[in-house]
Amino acid sequence: DISRVVEADRAHIWHHLSQHKQYMNDDASKQVDPRIIVEGKGMRVWDQKGKEHLDGVSGGVWTVNVGYGRERIANAVRDQLIKLNYFAGSAGSIPGSNFAEKLIEKMPGMSRVYYANSGSEANEKGFKMVRQIAHKKYGGKKHKVLYRDRDYHGTTISALSAGGQDERGAQYGPFTPGFVRVPHCMEYRAFEQEGAPQENYGVWAADQIEKVILAEGPDTVGGLCLEPVTAGGGVITPPDGYWERVQEICKKYDILLHIDEVVCGVGRTGTWFGYQNYGIKPDMVTMAKGVASGYAAISCLVTTEAVFDMFKEDASDHMGYFRDISTFGGCTAGPTAGLENLKIIEEENLLDNTLQMGDYMLDQLHALSEKHAVIGDVRGKGLFLGAELVADRNTREAAKESLVSAVVGDCMQQGVIIGMTNRSVPGKNNTLCFSPALIATKDDIDQIINAVDGALGRVF
Ligand code: PLP
Numbered sequence: 001d002i003s004r005v006v007e008a009d010r011a012h013i014w015h016h017l018s019q020h021k022q023y024m025n026d027d028a029s030k031q032v033d034p035r036i037i038v039e040g041k042g043m044r045v046w047d048q049k050g051k052e053h054l055d056g057v058s059g060g061v062w063t064v065n066v067g068y069g070r071e072r073i074a075n076a077v078r079d080q081l082i083k084l085n086y087f088a089g090s091a092g093s094i095p096g097s098n099f100a101e102k103l104i105e106k107m108p109g110m111s112r113v114y115y116a117n118s119g120s121e122a123n124e125k126g127f128k129m130v131r132q133i134a135h136k137k138y139g140g141k142k143h144k145v146l147y148r149d150r151d152y153h154g155t156t157i158s159a160l161s162a163g164g165q166d167e168r169g170a171q172y173g174p175f176t177p178g179f180v181r182v183p184h185c186m187e188y189r190a191f192e193q194e195g196a197p198q199e200n201y202g203v204w205a206a207d208q209i210e211k212v213i214l215a216e217g218p219d220t221v222g223g224l225c226l227e228p229v230t231a232g233g234g235v236i237t238p239p240d241g242y243w244e245r246v247q248e249i250c251k252k253y254d255i256l257l258h259i260d261e262v263v264c265g266v267g268r269t270g271t272w273f274g275y276q277n278y279g280i281k282p283d284m285v286t287m288a289k290g291v292a293s294g295y296a297a298i299s300c301l302v303t304t305e306a307v308f309d310m311f312k313e314d315a316s317d318h319m320g321y322f323r324d325i326s327t328f329g330g331c332t333a334g335p336t337a338g339l340e341n342l343k344i345i346e347e348e349n350l351l352d353n354t355l356q357m358g359d360y361m362l363d364q365l366h367a368l369s370e371k372h373a374v375i376g377d378v379r380g381k382g383l384f385l386g387a388e389l390v391a392d393r394n395t396r397e398a399a400k401e402s403l404v405s406a407v408v409g410d411c412m413q414q415g416v417i418i419g420m421t422n423r424s425v426p427g428k429n430n431t432l433c434f435s436p437a438l439i440a441t442k443d444d445i446d447q448i449i450n451a452v453d454g455a456l457g458r459v460f
Contacts, residue, residue: 006033042069043436055417056435060417062268065293065341065438066437070293072340076336076339081333086331087332099339103300103302107273110282111308115300115334116298116326117329118297119287122288123154127162129256129284130143130222133310136320141219142254146225147162147226148185149164151227164184180212184205184230188396200241203241206245223256223257224257225260228264228278229264229269234386234431235433238278243279256307257284258285259286263289263290266341267290269383270382284304292337295337295341296336348439357445358385365378369387374456384435385435387434403459407459410454411455414455418451419434421433436448
C-alpha cells in the first residue's frame with residue numbers, strides 16, 4: 001500500500017539534502033508529500049503516484065550511467081551473491097580481480113585498484129596515502145593536500161576539510177588540519193579574481209596553485225586533489241592551458257596528483273575518465289558514482305605502480321604497508337556490477353553516444369541561451385552540462401536561487417528531472433545541471449531542452 005509507504009517515510013526517513021519542514025508542516029496547505037521513486041526503466045523513472053519522469057540527472061547525482069532496469073547487471077550480481085556474497089580483510093575475490101583487470105585496461109599508466117564504498121571514502125584513502133608517504137619518505141613533513149575552491153570531495157570531516165564549497169561545510173567545523181585551498185579556474189567568473197588576465201587565463205589559474213605551494217613551503221605539500229571537470233561546484237570545465245601547467249607544477253615540486261573522478265569517471269564526459277580529455281597523468285584516481293551505475297555500492301582508489309611500490313613492505317614491517325580497510329570493500333556485488341557496467345558501455349558504444357549526444361545537447365543549450373537572456377554561460381563536457389543563470393548578463397550577478405529552483409520545479413511538473421548545482425557565486429545555487437544517462441537519444445534531449453525552454457519562459 002503506497003500511502004503507507006509515504007506515511008512511513010514522513011514518520012521515519014531523514015532524507016539526504018532535505019529541509020524537512022515541507023513534509024511535516026502544521027499548516028496542511030503548506031505540506032507536500034516526500035517524493036518516492038518506485039521504478040525505473042532506461043532513461044525514465046516512475047514515482048509513487050505513477051507519474052513518469054525523464055531522468056535528466058542519472059539518479060539525482062550523476063550515477064546511473066547505463067540507465068535503469070539492466071537485467072544483465074542484476075543477473076550477474078544475483079549469481080555472484082549466491083556463489084559468494086562477501087569476504088573481506090586481506091583476501092581477494094574472483095569479481096574483484098576480473099573487474100580490476102578490465103578497469104586498468106581503460107586507464108593506461110595506472111595499475112592498482114583499492115576497493116571501498118563511497119567517493120568520500122576513496123578520497124580519504126588517497127589523503128591517507130599522501131600522509132603515510134610523508135611519514136615514510138619525508139619525516140612527516142610533506143603531508144599537506146591542496147584542494148581547489150569550488151571542488152567537492154565528499155561528506156566526511158576530512159573530505160569536507162578538502163572541500164571548496166563552503167556552503168556545504170561551514171556548519172561542520174572545526175576541520176582537519178593539513179588541507180590548503182587553491183583558487184578556482186572558472187573562466188566565466190575570472191573577473192572576480194584579483195589579477196586574472198584576459199589572455200592565457202588557464203595558465204594564470206594554474207600558476208595560482210604554484211603560489212600557494214611556495215607560500216606553504218614545497219617541502220610541506222604532498223598532494224593536489226582536483227576534479228577534472230568540477231561537478232557540484234557549477235559544472236566548471238577547465239580553461240585552455242590549465243592542466244598542462246598543473247601537471248608541470250606537480251612534477252616540479254614532487255606532488256602527487258590525485259584526480260577525483262567520482263562524477264566524471266566511467267564515461268560521463270565521453271572518455272572513460274575525465275582526466276583523459278586533458279592528457280593528465282595522475283598518480284591516484286578516485287571513482288564511485290558511475291562505476292557500477294548505482295546497481296551496487298562500490299568506489300575505487302586506483303594508483304600507479306610507483307605509488308603502490310612505496311607501500312610494498314614485508315611482514316616484519318607493522319607500520320609501512322597501507323594499514324587500511326573498508327568492511328564493505330569485501331562485497332562482491334560491486335565489482336560484479338562494475339564489470340557488467342564496463343562491458344555494456346563498451347558493447348553499446350556508449351562513449352561515442354555520449355560525445356554525440358553531448359555535442360547535440362550543448363548546441364541546444366547554446367540555442368536556448370540566444371532566446372533566454374537569463375542564461376549567462378553554458379559549459380560542460382560529454383553528457384555533463386550546465387547552464388549558469390544570471391540576473392544580469394553584463395554584471396554576471398547571480399540569478400535568485402528561488403527562481404532557479406522554480407525552473408527545476410517547473411521541469412519536474414512537466415515530467416523532466418533536471419538538477420541545480422551549488423553556487424558558482426557564494427551562497428547561490430544558480431547553475432542548472434544536466435547529466436542524462438549515457439544511453440540518451442536525441443528525442444530524450446529534445447524533451448529536456450523543451451522542458452527547460454518552457455520553464456525559463458514561465459519563471460523569468
Ligand atoms: N567527489 C565528487 C566530485 C563528488 O561529486 C562526490 C559526491 O557528490 C564525492 C566525491 C563524494 O562521493 P560520495 O557521496 O559517494 O561519498
